[in-house]
Amino acid sequence: MALLAWGLALALLGGALGQGALAPAVPTAWGDRIYPQLGQAGLDVTHYDVALRVPQPGTRTLQAEVTLTVQATRPLPLLSLDYLGPAVQGVTWNGAAVRYERAAGKLLIRRALAPGTPARVTVRLAGPAGRVPDPDLPVDLGWQALPGQGTQPGVNFTFSEPDGTRAFLPVNDHPGDPAAFTLRVTVPRGVTAAASGRQTAVQDTPQGRTFTFEQREPIPTYALAVHVGPLERVDRPAVQVGGKVVALRDYFPPGTPVNIRAPYERTGEILRLLGEWFGPYPFATYGSAVVTPPLPALETATLSTMPVTSSNVRVIVHEAAHQWFGNSVPLGDWSDTWLNEGFATYAELLWAQAQGKEEARAVLQAWRDSVQNRPTRPLVARTPAELFDRSAYVRGALALHALRGAVGDGPFRAFLQTYARTRAARPTRTADLLALARTELGPRAEGVLRTWVESPSLPPLP
Template structure:
């Protein structure tokens, strides 16, 4: 996900840079009231989602007439199912004006509730288990405002606008984790309800659009181009990446590290004028894909690359196309976001309280990469440990928003995996990682299930090593691998 703390992980990687966030006047995020029974009752964001709703696919069409400005318009058709009868569809939404809502092609009554951050459509008959239906929302205007829960300077989540300046073209992109997707997309905006996506973005001629998934044909109109991307493997809503800019699209040979040795298409998007030394950071993506696949198993998607953005913001593991700003253009950042394609995008946290399962694994991938380059992995772990000593620590399951992307989620989460590796050895640890991915790929996982699975794979010794790091209110001793 975001790189430290999407935020503070910068410190972990010893990057002495600072973000500058535009000091714009942002309205306060409308409060989410206590979760009614029909939400998913997430322990961190209790108002998100609708219980019983299963969004299987989003077919999204957006038109951006003036890149760099916040306005856009379009429509989305959601393919829906349910696990219980639903008389209303209650989508998370705090976005542009809704002009129409259709249920299987027929207009239906709807209302928006800014306090609940919901778009509520009343159905002509309940959606019941075993049925599949389509809900279309036509909307347009300016996105809503949700602020990042852990960023000290106001940082708006969701749809981003970068005005043209200093010879640069205006640009737009998404930066949504954890709960910003519903500022621009009516959605069941929770990682437990993953879905596939078709994304079409229409932009003025001369601009390029990119999105999560595999690119299809580009169609031209009167002074416009429409780009289509298909993400067939389900992902959480926060991982949907969309970019509009004047890009250089750079392709590289496919890498045969996908499922059953399938090729992984390689493409990167660099804003026109990106310096060569910044582009060169991604020259070893093929090697990183091979190294991480050896530890985690096949890469889960059909494509991978990065899209660089110009603001100095957090990095984010948008699916198949990581979003990275220039101040974080380092190999360690690149590897962290690549690892999130396995941990976060394909294997997702069951609730936001379990986000350490994404961040800890992605951080540990940095150590595995360092070892592949001949560095001392134990020294990397020792630096993380020192960070925990200096900055404080906590049990790994988050209990409030401020803990989602703090040092413990990253450093202590990674050290928990290092403790397991030290307890069982490299061969058993590699087997555990691959079995873990194979068992839960495409799904979601909570901390309790993760610990239970570790017991079946590594025995009491492995589970005990993990559990101490997950649950202890104090910092356990630094785990040391034999012979290191």
Template sequence: MPRRSLLAALLLAVLGSGAAQVAPAVSAVPPVSSLPAGFSVPAGAGDSIYPALGTPGLDVTHYDLSIRSDPRIDTLSGQAVLNITALSDLNQIALDFAGPTTSEVLLNDQVARFAQVGEKLLILPSTPLKAGTRFTLGVTYQGTPALHLDLGLRLGWITQDDASYTYSEPDAAHTYFPCNDLPADGASFTLHLDVPAGYTAVASGVQTGQHSQNGRTVTDFDLPQETATYALGIQVGRLDVVTRPRAGNVALRDAFPTDTPPSVRAPFARVADMLSVLTGWFGPYPFAVYGVALTHDPQLLALETATLSTFPAREQGEEVGLHELAHQWFGDSVRLGDWSDVWLNEGFATYAELLWAEHLGQDSRSLLRRWYTALMRQAARPLVATAAPQLFDSTSYQRGALTLHVLRLKIGDASFRRVLQQYAASYAGRSARTADFLNVVREVSGQTAVDALQPWVSSPSLPPLPRILKKVLART
């Protein structure tokens, strides 16, 4: 997820030290006010933070997206084919879609009646779909992606400075393609990106093909692992694609704007070393390829878009790149079952920074002190969030990381490694919640380990440091 930046700090200064680090999302799409005859108001999937998003009766298993764009104008045309399984009887199909105007919907290749209202695309099947039915939806659309603001940033499909890119966490993928826009419903992706000559398109997954015709180039990508919709990464621009030597079975490739100086590229040159360190703790890297894509957006925060993390084209430390790489395990492979459990993403990626520091021979005590001091300055809460403004605060990052360190001190490095690897392997390509992680801890190390974590997970106040950690931090 985006690491907290100067922009977030400025918001905190304005809102107060106990305030949220994420401003409420704003959409230019009006809410549902009236529906055509035959349609009904859709129910959301019931996520704790975004209850209106998603549909409880849908399991989208695959998205095939054909997107035609031009980085010189803020419009696109798209065709999305969704493979879906009905989880319950469906009289109406509801997708999240606040994006360009829909012109046609095909249900199993037959024209279907639809209504695009608010941030939903509603489709009426000719006969109700029974639970267990597998079907396809084809959606054709064209226009300007919907405006969606969060933390002072535009989210979704962004076009500016002769480039386009996606940046959708937490809730903006549906501004440019129809989807079930919750991480609990992950899916695989096939992409066909059609861009003008002189521009390059890169995306999440492995490039599988490319052809040029009539002044345009179509590049194809395949991401077979089930991934959250917000984590889909696409970059279109005048790019320098750099291929690095493979790291074991992992292909490495980066995409930099052609004018990116060496000093900005430098922190990403050690990805192979980072992969080696993190696989030692987390287990095998869950995808076939990894790299970074940079954009000139001056306000951008780093984001763990799957297999192709998104970064601003400015100088930054290695720990930022390490943080987003760790999310490939925790966030992109192991997905959230509910946004309230976002610490399972951010706390794990933050703790990876300490693992990297240890590998470099650095003293981790200053990092632990900094985390705890930051938490003492903020209003405390349990790890599980209850509102959107809490998603990316210090609790999700630093308290989540300290929770893992408390576990490590309690059970030792060998058992801690087994916990991380069993959790990553058991929930690869699946969604998980806090209770799922605690169950893994219990399976590996017993109930006493879970009991040691409970104050850090559940207490509304900040727990005191364990005695052993106090001793460690007291050493000079």
């Protein structure tokens, strides 16, 4: 919806949905080229503390108390959070009740926020999760629910890219505002909860069992993982990735066959290889949670969401690479999704090369076959349909291969590591990558990369 129409909707609905007064002027959204309505410009959420209760796994009903630690980079007349979730039961600002209203996909909180004055905003909510249609797939994003079968309890998990977290939590739902998370997930006894970050506690409570997870490094909101169900946790030996010790764990549905489990045994090997190219792993833990619906795999932070049908080494490599590119190095605008998908696709070639020349040739040939004599586009997307198309993945990967060919393996490896290190937790655009290429590799290398980024037609294949 255009900003003008959105503002009119707020003006009309504010009095009815709020505490009786007309809604204030429309806050400025983040300014995303693809999703201009998402986020609030000037709002910086540094931490989400989420106490989530799932009373009946497999349904869309949930209860939560979410405390956001917020600060401002410019004077804000109010807070505007993206939210399409359950009914709001109350909002407090530093412990005191505050006025709020819901309109046009936003939770508007009637307090001004000045730069240099952080605040803690708590939202209590309960009811069924909302629905956010996926831009490409015939599914709703956000809180997924699979009913139980026989005596088995149901299953819930998050599947939110690009903008589905707002379907169940109030968030600044733009990747340019990554934040840390604390999650306490309460489920009935006999049910397991898993989430992004390191598990720090499991406690019996009158409501069941509470699993606590700490995701200390900032991540985009869409990358938040939560899984609830009769899951089997498999812990694996920790690995060193770029000098950093990484704990490994996976989660499987009951009765998952051995052949589905087997590829995940190579996760440590995959991380070590990627660390040789990308540098230290950016988080404390990693693994995968296997789900049964035929969805695409998703790089949820520290715990990739892996459908049974995607349980193969190539996909594990791709989603693991996203922990660096997408989760640690966040997008500054959704139009730059190739910065996530091109880098993760290129990781598939790095893995294939480590397995042997024939496997590497097969990957390169498959890329060439997929783009030759087919429409392509400049890498910065212009529409939602272009976010996850062939160009974002394959042309993006070929752009990196062309850069590697222009500068050689050593400088290319150093460039990848510098990019991953210097852009961690910083909203990143294509222009930032091009500027870094010029600084680190020189004008000629930047020109090679820029041709692949901007050319209307496909450049000569490397």
